[in-house]
Amino acid sequence: MLEIKKLNYAYPDGHQAIRDVNLKIEEGESIALVGANGAGKSSLFKLIIGISEIKEGAIIVDDLPVEKKTLKDIRRKVGMVFQNPDDQLFMTKVYDDIAFGPRNELLDEHVVEERVVNVLEQLGIIHLRDRMPHRLSGGEKRVIAIASVLAMNPRVILFDEPTSFLDPQARRNVINTLDTLKMTKVIATHDLDMALDICDRVIILHHGSVFADGTVRDILFDENLLSQCHLELPLCMQKPRVR
Template sequence: MNHAIIDFNDIYYSYADGKKAINGLNFTIHSGESVGIVGANGAGKSSLLMLLVGILMPTKGEIHIGETPVNSKTLPLIRQKLGFTFQDSDHQLFMTKVYDDVAFGPRNYGLDESEVNKRVINALETVGVLHLKDRAPYKLSGGEKRAVTIATVLAMEPEVLIMDEPTAALDPKARRRLINLLKGFNHTKIIATHDMDMVLELCERTIILKEGVVVCDGPSSKILRDGELLEQCSLEKPLILQDCPICGTK
């Protein structure tokens, strides 16, 4: 088995108003895994991701990335290992040119400009949007913005790719392009989403959250076929596994 790269050990988190978002999470993710994090609204998916990348800090418990604990002192090191894309691409793109958005991370870590340029070009080529490097991010389509946000992460050469609702607001063509792109990545992938069909296609493992607790963790091919379990968690089977509403066949 591949070595453990992420470990949640008895993690709790409550917001300032006292609302409990995460209630004792325990799980391990190994290098090279693709893991879907699913659950109804308010289940704790986004909170889990923000705890993982250090935007939030647990009120109890420890998170480790490899041998490194996630805390305020280790965040610079942690964020070199983890690449995080927000649900809203506009929260991640803030420069006047795409090139500068992708270059921001490498420049922030003090890399020389020749290395920065190499990383930017490689990242933009990888996601197929090199032709956008001189465009203003605010003029891009939703699918183009999503590709650029992934490029900003790839330019940092992370070990783990973490995505919050990556297909949200994408049209079908842009969604398919994104899924095909992610299929080609060898990174450890953690994807929080309501897109159950994408999870079935991309993630060999699924973790279901409900009220901040892991209620099921196992093979996607099994979990996403369990209609009773999914209904209990206010979820539905992927559309591809549902009967046709017109003819009743698969």
């Protein structure tokens, strides 16, 4: 579904953010992309959806190379849920935010409505249909941002830190929502407990390179491996420190 070959990327100021990344991701996989701050997770996402231009190496999504001329089709295949929902939601009504993508595809309004209602029902948030996005809670906004991407029927969804800044209940709600989505998911996250819960594979990026790639058990249970990349065991596996 997604193949990354010999990918290198340096920002215009010369900072090398991605170094010789090679990855193959199969349809339906649920992958946690982890790594310390600055490891290159967001940089990799920006290359996959064509926000940053690939200069060395290749990314192929569902047989289509990511290039300037394929970007429109790539963005139909790959959706991205940004870390801050305020970067994604800009309409005055939830319905219109979710309808934005399908309307851009020039679909008939009744098809648009069917898509929006299906997604709202799928995520159990039909009651938010007529609310103003900027008045919603952080957790509600996250789920609406996911809905706006789902309405495009992407084959792959990239999630950038979907559980950051949420209270425990809103975090659980987002995790449960992600778990119901059966398309290919790549989730950039520092929330290793979520990775343990809903991912089947973990990729560690370290200084822009793939440092480890394996099953949740191989990676997240290996304290030594994690500490080499400035990561820790998931909280649920750490000994509680009680004073």
